[in-house]
Amino acid sequence: MVNHVPEAPASKSGDWAFLGAESGSVADRLYLSAAEEWNRAINSRFVNELLDDTLPDNVLVSYLIQDFKFFNQGIMDHAIALAPREETKEMLRKQSKFFADEEAPYFTDFLKVYHVTDEQYEHAPQTPANKEYCDYLAEVVNGTWEELITALCCMEWLYLAWAKRTVDAGVVQQVPAHKGWVDLHEGELFRAWTGRLIALVNEYASVDGPEAEVFRRIVHLERRFFEDAYDLA
Ligand SMILES: Cc1ncc(CN)c(N)n1
Structure with a gap:
């Protein structure tokens, strides 16, 4: 029997108030500014089929090879370097360690279980969306803290948003690799991490500043990243 996970409804103001994006907050307004493409990303064919x-x-396999390449870019190191307060640097360092301890082993175990050789991994060309995304992030990490924290917040929040669909529906994936990918992006720890990023966006970003374009561009690239998984499969 297939446990179907319904699509997420259209975004509305205050959806994420429980994580600090209260109605009218900077994070809420950025979220609403990208609502249509956000919804398409979190309800994409890839996410639907995974859930x-x-x-x-x-x-x-094609998607996770791309995502492992994406993961290895070191964006967290740049965020730690740019963070204006020591306590923020410390929070980011802890999260970076969590990624190294929890997310990196997910990738390496996955590649082993699905018999992806080092050669296959190394030789897989980056999809156009992944290449564009990595090139864009290479620009963002050389920009301002405000832009970088907006980019980081947006990408993590969007991941929580698609994974939350299955928690809301009470469906648990039966394929271990699917469940493992959901578990990395939904749960107390990932919610707390996303909430901390939302708080930083509320504190530092502006809806009238360049951060608004960063938020929309990340949503756009995330949507295309999912779609590209089918092209190189
Ligand atoms: C492309 C992408 N964006 C965001 C995430 C969530 N860390 C991810 N794994 N991959």
Whole structure:
């Protein structure tokens, strides 16, 4: 039996008040400014199939190879360097350690279980969206703290938003790799991390500043990143 996970409804102001994006806050307004494409990303075919356990293995492999390449870019190191307060640097360092301890082993175990060789991994070309995303982030990390924290917040928040669909529906994936990917992006720890990023966006970003364009561009790239998984599978 397939446990179907319904699509997320259209975004509305205050959806994420429970994580600090209260109605009218900077984070809430940025979220609403990208609502249409955000919704398409979190309800994309890739996410739907992953949550319903109907995703073909070759698509999952293609996506996770891309995502491991994306993960290895070192964006957290740049955020730590740019963070204006020591307590923020410390929070980011702790999260970076969490990624190294929890997310990196997910990738390496996955590649082993799905028989992806080092050679296959190394030789897989980056998809156009991943290449564009990595190039864009290379620009963002050389920009301002305000832009970088907006980019980081947006990408993590969007991941929590798609994973939350399955928690809301009470569906647990039966394919271990699907469940593992959901578990990394939904739960107390990931919510707390996203909430801390939302608080930083509320504190530092501006809806009238360049951060607004950063937020929308990240949502756009995230949507395309999911779509590209099918092209190289
Ligand atoms: C492309 C992308 N964006 C965000 C995430 C969540 N860390 C991710 N794993 N991959």
